[in-house]
Amino acid sequence: MTTEKPAVQRVLLKLSGEALMGDDAYGINRETILRMANEVAEVSKLGVEVAVVIGGGNIFRGMAGGAAGMDRATADYMGMLATVMNSLALADTMNNIGLTARVMSAISIEQVVEPYVRPKALQYLEEGKVVVFAAGTGNPFFTTDTAAALRGAEIGAQLVLKATKVDGVYTADPKKDPSATRYDKLTFDEAIAKNLGIMDATAFALCRDQKLPIKVFSIFKPGALKRVVMGEDEGTLVYI
Numbered sequence: 001m002t003t004e005k006p007a008v009q010r011v012l013l014k015l016s017g018e019a020l021m022g023d024d025a026y027g028i029n030r031e032t033i034l035r036m037a038n039e040v041a042e043v044s045k046l047g048v049e050v051a052v053v054i055g056g057g058n059i060f061r062g063m064a065g066g067a068a069g070m071d072r073a074t075a076d077y078m079g080m081l082a083t084v085m086n087s088l089a090l091a092d093t094m095n096n097i098g099l100t101a102r103v104m105s106a107i108s109i110e111q112v113v114e115p116y117v118r119p120k121a122l123q124y125l126e127e128g129k130v131v132v133f134a135a136g137t138g139n140p141f142f143t144t145d146t147a148a149a150l151r152g153a154e155i156g157a158q159l160v161l162k163a164t165k166v167d168g169v170y171t172a173d174p175k176k177d178p179s180a181t182r183y184d185k186l187t188f189d190e191a192i193a194k195n196l197g198i199m200d201a202t203a204f205a206l207c208r209d210q211k212l213p214i215k216v217f218s219i220f221k222p223g224a225l226k227r228v229v230m231g232e233d234e235g236t237l238v239y240i
């Protein structure tokens with residue numbers, strides 16, 4: 001019999017869209033998405049209620065479309081649709097491995113997925129289903145990090161978990177500055193004042209105002225998600 005007891009009861013997990021590519025040039029790598037689904041299953045089986053927001057960087061990023069001469073809002077809607085595709089793929093993979101996952105979209109595409117309705121999302125979570133929030137906030141000029149902060153606050157999550165390509169928050173982008181060092185923890189005010197690019201300032205500010213802490217950790221490290229929900233030392237905590 002296991003005596004393991006999670007440190008949190010309900011979490012909002014933000015999964016990197018870009019990481020979904022695995023070693024491929026773009027799109028969804030089968031092995032990678034299966035590994036992500038299995039990690040979620042592991043914590044769901046511990047009784048933790050899990051809601052997920054997945055990015056769209058493996059398919060489309062609005063900034064890039066904007067930079068290439070597209071109307072920014074149009075490019076952002078394309079980015080939101082990319083997150084719908086990733087959400088459908090993730091939920092399908094989860095359902096295949098025995099979880100029950102539901103996708104809810106912030107933009108209306110009812111033939112494809114049900115719309116986001118907060119009480120329904122809460123009901124699913126209470127029933128032990130994994131809820132995947134698709135299409136970000138439903139508004140251009142935002143990101144899925146902000147969607148994670150927003151939905152996390154709405155569902156009363158105790159923690160936002162940002163599973164990303166680096167193992168925490170650094171003094172500078174570690175992919176560009178090899179001398180950057182990792183924080184064990186830092187406050188929202190520090191993260192915003194130092195303009196640390198791991199998340200956008202809107203997401204940080206929303207979490208700060210709602211007193212919703214964020215854990216940043218590596219999506220590539222096996223077992224890291226479970227370690228975080230068990231309250232073990234992993235990644236970086238951003239707190240008020």
Ligand SMILES: Nc1ncnc2c1ncn2[C@@H]1O[C@H](COP(=O)(O)OP(=O)(O)OP(=O)(O)O)[C@@H](O)[C@H]1O
Pocket residue numbers: 015016017018019054055056057058144145163164165166168169170171172173174175196197198199
């Ligand atoms: N101070 C910093 N500490 C850590 N990473 C940073 C920092 N500044 C910038 N980064 C970069 O931010 C990236 C993660 O943020 P980003 O939102 O782009 O990715 P993601 O959330 O993993 O992807 P997606 O948007 O596709 O979901 C890291 O891969 C890292 O290179």
Ligand SMILES: O=c1ccn([C@@H]2O[C@H](COP(=O)(O)O)[C@@H](O)[C@H]2O)c(=O)[nH]1
Pocket residue numbers: 017054055056057060061062063075076077078079080082083135136137138139140141142143144145146147
């Ligand atoms: O609320 C939102 C969320 C996302 N977008 C657009 O989608 C892409 C992909 O999301 P990432 O967070 O970068 O993975 C993003 O670049 C935006 O173009 C949005 O407009 N609104």
